Amino acid sequence: AQSVTQPDIHITVSEGASLELRCNYSYGATPYLFWYVQSPGQGLQLLLKYFSGDTLVQGIKGFEAEFKRSQSSFNLRKPSVHWSDAAEYFCAVGPLTGNQFYFGTGTSLTVIP
Amino acid sequence: NAGVTQTPKFRVLKTGQSMTLLCAQDMNHEYMYWYRQDPGMGLRLIHYSVGEGTTAKGEVPDGYNVSRLKKQNFLLGLESAAPSQTSVYFCASSYVGAYEQYFGPGTRLTVT
Numbered sequence: 722a723q724s725v726t727q728p729d730i731h732i733t734v735s736e737g738a739s740l741e742l743r744c745n746y747s748y749g750a751t752p753y754l755f756w757y758v759q760s761p762g763q764g765l766q767l768l769l770k771y772f773s774g775d776t777l778v779q780g781i782k783g784f785e786a787e788f789k790r791s792q793s794s795f796n797l798r799k800p801s802v803h804w805s806d807a808a809e810y811f812c813a814v815g816p817l818t819g820n821q822f823y824f825g826t827g828t829s830l831t832v833i834p
Numbered sequence: 835n836a837g838v839t840q841t842p843k844f845r846v847l848k849t850g851q852s853m854t855l856l857c858a859q860d861m862n863h864e865y866m867y868w869y870r871q872d873p874g875m876g877l878r879l880i881h882y883s884v885g886e887g888t889t890a891k892g893e894v895p896d897g898y899n900v901s902r903l904k905k906q907n908f909l910l911g912l913e914s915a916a917p918s919q920t921s922v923y924f925c926a927s928s929y930v931g932a933y934e935q936y937f938g939p940g941t942r943l944t945v946t
Contacts, residue, residue: 725876727876730874753933755933755934757937762939762940763939764838764924764926764937764938764939764940765877765924765926765935765937766937767934767935767936770933770934811876811877813877815933816933819882819890820865820884820890821879821882821892821893822867822879822933822935823879823893824869824876824877824878825876826874826875826876
């Protein structure tokens with residue numbers, strides 16, 4: 722069963738514009754939530770994570786994400802996008818069933834000048 | 835620190851051939867993972883290990899075997915490669931209880 726949904730396959734934004742990438746999860750309890758970024762030809766790098774506490778979490782490269790329990794969402798935001806942010810972004814949840822992690826299908830971000 | 839390294843970076847196999855992918859980490863992480871990444875599918879967990887000598891199945895384990903004989907190494911084996919195993923394979927590792935994973939650069943495998 723799909724535990725993580727990223728409804729946007731591809732998003733294009735202009736440099737300097739704001740960004741929001743959506744992530745929804747389906748799990749009974751509140752799992753740990755993560756956002757990773759993958760630049761072309763590279764492995765994944767952690768942007769930020771949510772375990773508990775403050776529902777607005779700050780990450781690297783100016784990204785933040787907000788956990789909303791009522792909506793089972795963990796959306797990633799950035800106030801002003803830079804051309805270097807062009808990449809693929811993955812939401813992940815875990816650990817579930819043992820020590821397994823589930824990733825969304827990813828959102829590809831294009832930044833236009 | 836090299837972090838997580840993967841060997842080889844690229845490989846082409848013929849159907850039925852076998853091969854082993856090597857993952858090594860120098861961060862003294864307990865947990866290690868093997869994922870495959872396919873277009874439109876995101877990353878899917880193949881197998882994982884919570885410590886030396888222990889392995890467990892993930893979401894898509896069929897056709898793969900793994901071994902964790904040393905804490906720093908996690909091997910992924912394909913005994914009889916199939917075209918459906920054409921993919922990019924990523925290894926990752928993490929500390930116990932920390933859960934954020936550190937990824938290697940990936941291995942691109944093509945099975946013809």
